[in-house]
Amino acid sequence: MSTIQTTAPAPQLITNKEHVLIRHFVILPMVQAAFERDSLVFLSLRTPDPYVDWLYAARERLSLKARMVKYNARQRSITVTKQQRVAGGILVRYQCRGYFGDITLSNAEIAQEAAGLMRKYLTFDYTEQ
Numbered sequence: 018m019s020t021i022q023t024t025a026p027a028p029q030l031i032t033n034k035e036h037v038l039i040r041h042f043v044i045l046p047m048v049q050a051a052f053e054r055d056s057l058v059f060l061s062l063r064t065p066d067p068y069v070d071w072l073y074a075a076r077e078r079l080s081l082k083a084r085m086v087k088y089n090a091r092q093r094s095i096t097v098t099k100q101q102r103v104a105g106g107i108l109v110r111y112q113c114r115g116y117f118g119d120i121t122l123s124n125a126e127i128a129q130e131a132a133g134l135m136r137k138y139l140t141f142d143y144t145e146q
Contacts, residue, residue, distance in 0.1 A: 031113050038090055039111055039120060042097055044127060045083040048134050052076045075138040082138075 031039075052072050059068035090096075098117075099110040106123040 030116060031111075031118060035093055035095060035113055036120065038086060038093070038095060039097065039109060039113075040122065040130065041082075041086045042090055042095075043100060043107065043109055043122065044130050044134065045079060045086060047127065048131050048138075049076060049079055049083065051131065051135065052079065052138075071139070075135075079134070079138045 052075060056069055056072045056076075059065045059072065062068060094112075094114045096112045097109060098112055099108075101108045101110075103121070106121055106127065109120045109122065111118055111120070
């Protein structure tokens, strides 16, 4: 009698698109916090309403993007298991389709990407890319 041997397929490595998804999963909440913190600065102005409204609209667009990132991460079976501050950046541990991995984001990378996202969501002519 022959026995059928079943082995689980090897987990696929993370794709570049999934790597970007994990980066956004980590960085978007930082940008949201920066918008919230910055809106408090505008409140001290003589006419804060236009500026606060501008930041509020950017925060709303960013919030929608953050929800889409979380949804797409769930669809791809991505779980961020740990975020830890390390010297010079953040260590992100994740699980993706059975594959465990780490991504280290340097402070310079985070600052550059966060600034780019802030510029993108603060534009008046906002278009989703």
